[in-house]
Amino acid sequence: MKALASREAETWQQVASLVDLKKTKGCDEAVRLLAKLAQLAEFQDSKDDYWRRMDALCERYRRLSGFNWRVRQ
Numbered sequence: 001m002k003a004l005a006s007r008e009a010e011t012w013q014q015v016a017s018l019v020d021l022k023k024t025k026g027c028d029e030a031v032r033l034l035a036k037l038a039q040l041a042e043f044q045d046s047k048d049d050y051w052r053r054m055d056a057l058c059e060r061y062r063r064l065s066g067f068n069w070r071v072r073q
Helices: 002-006 008-020 026-044 045-062 065-072
Strands: none
Touching: 002 008, 002 026, 008 026, 008 045, 026 045, 026 065, 045 065
């Protein structure tokens, strides 16, 4: 968790970059990273910040049904 915490901002940017590719593999990887970020938020007790970022991400990519479907799973 400490390693992920040290590169949290980079990981959020990586998620956005992967979704921007609009490819299945990219979305799968983005969702995998989001799951790790959720674990980090639990560990750091920063769930509110995580959900605020998730809401912004889902709003930004609201037209990408494949990504949104994966996030809900």
